Amino acid sequence: MAASKHLLAVAKAARLVNVRRAELQRRIKSGELTTFEGMIDIADLAQAYPAVSLDYNPEVERVRQIQDKAFGKRLLERILPEPEVLMARVSQLSKELLQAHDQIGSYRNFLAQLKALLAEPAVADTSDEVLRARVYRWLRAHDDVLLNAPAASGALVQQSRALQIMAPHIRIMPSEHEYFVEGNDSILEAGLREGLAIDYGCSNGNCGKCKARVISGQAQQCRHFDYRLSEWEKAEGYILMCAHTPVTDMVLEAHEAGSAAELPRQDIVTKVKAVDALSENIALLHLQTPRTNRLRFFAGQSVQLHYGAKATVTLPVASCPCDDRNLQFHVSRLGVEDFYRFLQVGNVKGGNLRVTGPEGEFVLDDDSARPLLFLAMDCGFAPIKSLIEHAMAVDNAPHMSLFRFSERNDFYLDNLCRSWTDALDDIDYHAVTEPASQWLAGLSALLPNLEQMDIYIAGPDSFVAAVSTALAQNSHVSAFVCGAAESPGAE
Ligand code: FES
Known part of the structure; x- marks a missing residue:
């Protein structure tokens, strides 16, 4: 009797054994772990990570902390569902569980009846002793399998069930992107937090743009919605992702924008939440969109900001698309002087700022599993920061390296970069103080595997040109020139 497999999606397997998804993908690629249609058998996982036990699993730890009320109230609200x-x-x-119990009961009955049958004199007296002995041995062996499940995979199955209650797993088809839904998040909110470019409009149950077909699993309504699905859509299993949360692990069919060109051009009036100094020459602008009209964009893209007497400036978004309501920009006094001065006026905070876009092709290649190299000079750090935060959310890259350059020795948000390296093993950060040209001369000795990396360069024209020339042989280079588009009063 072949034991049935307990298959796990890669993201879920990684979370259960507390390793990064990229680590499991590396082991699958090298043949150390086998997959079945992209899924990992829990028994193989237990064998590959024998040290995993209930004692230090993060999911169990989270349950313990909740029991001990070790989390803050707001964090608890984020983690616990209604x-x-x-x-x-x-x-x-x-x-x-009941079905599984019934099934095990039927197997046991079957085995007991078979044993009794073999013990009946008519069968027991068969002259084929060899055959009888073989059947008994076979039965004993499989009895053990039923009665004594391997301890390690048993523990993982238990954790997998706990995870299903705390954070059900979602797999989107055909993209095969995966994520977990925690706390009170809807399926849409959790997907956006993960950095996916899922189709949606109002986030509020009105437009129907977040429709998805349920392939497997169950969902429950968690928000009010006014949009009416047709009878055909209901019969086909369509739900609104912004108004539903999963009850079980789910597979959904939903459309995701595959490229920047697929995103609609948007026109949104945002609120200025804050203007703060990041350094002597750089200001942080924080805009917030209305709850029901958020900005859909890819990490690394830019938008146009409309200000003053019909002036516009084009700036890269410095924050991650996983937080599509809160948009950050790094405004350079030397790069976009008029806009910088406009922001220094006292009554900007709390006012409105119109945003249109997004635009630009400086985006991550989500299908690549190559290490990522980021080279940023001055405000070129803005789109690079967005790319890095998105890469962290997607968790596909085996390694990330960030090198920052500054003509004025202005490594603003240096602490943030250092905190990334403290929190994650697979990212390194270097603030380069020597001239970029000098550093570039020693680049191939410093990074001998350049050919195998995806390289993203952002900064002033001269920096981008110099780096692009130095990396002319590399076929995976993307570049962004910043500080080029300001049109005061010229809309
Ligand atoms: S995004 Fe509009 S109904 Fe869900």
């Missing part, structure tokens, strides 16, 4: 959702998940798992 009681009704929690009840639905527990009741669904109880149903599955």
Whole structure:
């Protein structure tokens, strides 16, 4: 009797054994771990990570901390689902458990009856002793399998169930992107937080643009919605992702923008939340979109900001698309002088600023599993920061290296870069103080695997040109020139 497989998506397997998705992908690629249609058998996972135990698993630790109320109230709200959702998940798992119990009971009955049959004199007296002995041995061996499941994979199955209650897993088809839904998030909110470019409009149950077809699993309504699905859509299993949360792990069919060209051009009136100094010459502009009209963009893209008497400036968004309501920009006094001065006027904060876009092709190649090299000079750090935060959310890159350059020795947000290296093993950061030209001369000795990397360069024209020339042989280079587009009063 072949034991049935307990298959896990790669993201879920990584979370259970507390390693990065890229680490599992590396082991799959090298043949150390086998997959079945992209899924990992839990028994193979337990064998590959024998040290994993219930004692230090992060999911179990989170449950313990919740029990101890070690989390702050706001964090608890983010992690814990509503009681009704929690009840639905527990009741669904109880149903599955009952079915599994019934199934095991039937197997045991079958084995008992078979053993009794073999012990009957008519069968026991068969002259084929060899055959009888073989059948007994076979039965004993499989009895053990049923009665004594391997301890390690048993622990992982238990953790997998706990994870399903706390954070069900979503797989989007055909992109095969995966993520988890935590706390009170809808399926859409959790997907956007993960940096996916899922189609949506209002986030509010009105437009129907976030429709998705359920391929497997169950969802429950978690927000009010006015949009009416047709009878055909209901029969086909369509739901609104902005108004539903998963009860079980789910597979959904939904459209995601595959390239920057697929995103619609948007026109949004945002609120200025803050203007803060990042350094003597750089200001941080924080805009917030309305809750029901957020900006869809890819990390690394730019938007136009409309200000004053019909003036515009084009700036790269410095924040991650995973937070599509809060948009950050690095405004350079030396790069976009008029806009910088406009922001220094006292009544800007709390006012409105119109944003149109997005535009630009300086975006991550999400399908690549190559290491990422980021080279940024001055305000070129803005789009690079967005790319890095997105890469962290997607968790595909095996390694990231960031080199920053500054003509004025202005490594603003230096602490943020250092905090990335403290929090993650697979990112290194270097603030380069020597002239860029000198550094470039020693580049191939410093990074001998340049050919195998995806390289992103951003900064002033002269910097981008010099680096592009030095990397002319590399076929995976993307470049962004900043500080080029300001049109005061020229809309
Ligand atoms: S995004 Fe508009 S209905 Fe979901």
